[in-house]
Amino acid sequence: MSTTSVAHLFRVVVWGAAAGVAIAGGYLYLRTPSQSRFELPVTSAIGGPFTLTTAEGKPFSSQMLKGRPYALFFGFTNCPDVCPTTLLEMSNALAALGPDANRLNVLFVTVDPERDTAEHLKAYLSAFDRRIIGLTGSAADIASVARAYHVFYEKVPISSGYTMNHSATVFLMDRKGALAGTTNHEESDSVQRDKLRRLLSK
Amino acid sequence: MTLPALGQEFSAGTVKITQLWTREVPPSSKVAGGYMTITNTGSEPDTLVGGFLVGAGGFEVHQMETVGGQMKMRELKPGLVINPGETIVLKPGASHAMFLDLKTPPKVGQVMKGTLIFAKAGKVDVDYKVEPLGARAPADHGPVSKSNTAHEHH
Numbered sequence: 001m002s003t004t005s006v007a008h009l010f011r012v013v014v015w016g017a018a019a020g021v022a023i024a025g026g027y028l029y030l031r032t033p034s035q036s037r038f039e040l041p042v043t044s045a046i047g048g049p050f051t052l053t054t055a056e057g058k059p060f061s062s063q064m065l066k067g068r069p070y071a072l073f074f075g076f077t078n079c080p081d082v083c084p085t086t087l088l089e090m091s092n093a094l095a096a097l098g099p100d101a102n103r104l105n106v107l108f109v110t111v112d113p114e115r116d117t118a119e120h121l122k123a124y125l126s127a128f129d130r131r132i133i134g135l136t137g138s139a140a141d142i143a144s145v146a147r148a149y150h151v152f153y154e155k156v157p158i159s160s161g162y163t164m165n166h167s168a169t170v171f172l173m174d175r176k177g178a179l180a181g182t183t184n185h186e187e188s189d190s191v192q193r194d195k196l197r198r199l200l201s202k
Numbered sequence: 203m204t205l206p207a208l209g210q211e212f213s214a215g216t217v218k219i220t221q222l223w224t225r226e227v228p229p230s231s232k233v234a235g236g237y238m239t240i241t242n243t244g245s246e247p248d249t250l251v252g253g254f255l256v257g258a259g260g261f262e263v264h265q266m267e268t269v270g271g272q273m274k275m276r277e278l279k280p281g282l283v284i285n286p287g288e289t290i291v292l293k294p295g296a297s298h299a300m301f302l303d304l305k306t307p308p309k310v311g312q313v314m315k316g317t318l319i320f321a322k323a324g325k326v327d328v329d330y331k332v333e334p335l336g337a338r339a340p341a342d343h344g345p346v347s348k349s350n351t352a353h354e355h356h
Contacts, residue, residue, distance in 0.1 A: 077228070077230060077231050078231065078232060078233050079233075079273075080227075080233045080234060080235040080298070080300060081235060081266060081273075081294045081295060081298075082268070082273045084227065084228055084231070084335060084336055085294070085336050085338075087228075088335060088336035089336070120230050123228075123229045123230035124228045124229060124230045124231060125228070126228070126229055127228035127229060127335060128228070152272060156275055156276060158262055158264070158276075158277040158300075159260070159262055159277060160259075160260045160262060160302045160303070163264075163275050164275075165272060165273060165274045165275060166272070166273055167271055167272055167273070168268050168271055168272065168273045169271045182271075184268075184271065186268065186295075
């Protein structure tokens with residue numbers, strides 16, 4: 001894991017602990033800001049097995065990802081900015097990578113399964129590269145994946161109902177399912193593509 | 203239909219609004235961000251408290267920020283304050299108008315008509331230019347990098 005991603009992970013941990021938020025699973029929750037970053041788990045702590053449902057309504061197991069690198073990020077379809085931007089950037093990156101992109105899986109996991117049914121996700125993702133796999137599931141399934149990736153999400157009440165706070169991180173996982181790095185929508189297209197190329201060459 | 207020039211200025215009292223735009227959304231998405239530049243030329247603070255968009259069921263004023271890799275959104279109540287002499291740019295990744303329950307999704311080339319409501323200046327009818335999905339800024343605003351240095355409201 002790069003220094004940057006360790007620092008990033010540290011920030012996520014500190015933010016979660018400082019906010020006193022109940023991160024599902026309690027692992028991050030039990031960490032306190034006073035703990036040294038050097039005590040943080042190594043890369044193997046990010047990721048892990050999961051079972052969800054694709055936008056096509058089919059079961060999807062993380063076992064199906066074995067042997068190929070993948071990029072995984074969290075979002076929701078009522079997201080006005082980060083999610084469509086990240087999806088568009090990943091779509092453009094897949095196009096720019098050419099045939100190599102077929103060796104990469106890109107996964108978009110909703111943090112709003114209540115509203116994001118498979119059918120809804122399918123319509124939403126039709127605006128992006130068709131290779132992007134949309135995933136939804138039960139509230140418990142989503143919480144389990146979020147826990148595996150140490151990400152935090154929450155409902156935020158607004159006048160019209162609710163919106164979601166969530167991680168903006170794109171996790172770059174190698175062919176063995178270990179964390180190889182991260183990116184996000186604030187990085188330039190060229191940095192994102194270099195990272196994806198590097199991931200493909202691992 | 204005449205497309206609005208982005209330089210078009212709308213005003214109510216001492217509040218001036220320019221560079222209004224929104225962008226296309228993926229199918230089935232019911233929300234879009236409304237972006238603009240608001241200047242208060244008066245000597246009293248004013249507040250953008252709400253508004254309407256033709257084709258949307260709701261309008262709220264939201265603040266977005268990314269902190270430690272977390273996207274955080276909240277509704278600004280009672281609204282977005284613009285101090286005397288201040289110019290605030292509502293843009294992706296920062297404060298913005300939130301169009302909710304979209305019935306007529308924005309399409310590039312269309313003009314979206316709406317109304318802004320300020321606490322002191324009152325109501326003003328405005329037009330939004332529609333940019334493509336994922337646009338970071340209005341197209342004729344010149345090249346914009348992801349590290350846009352435009353003034354931000356704090």
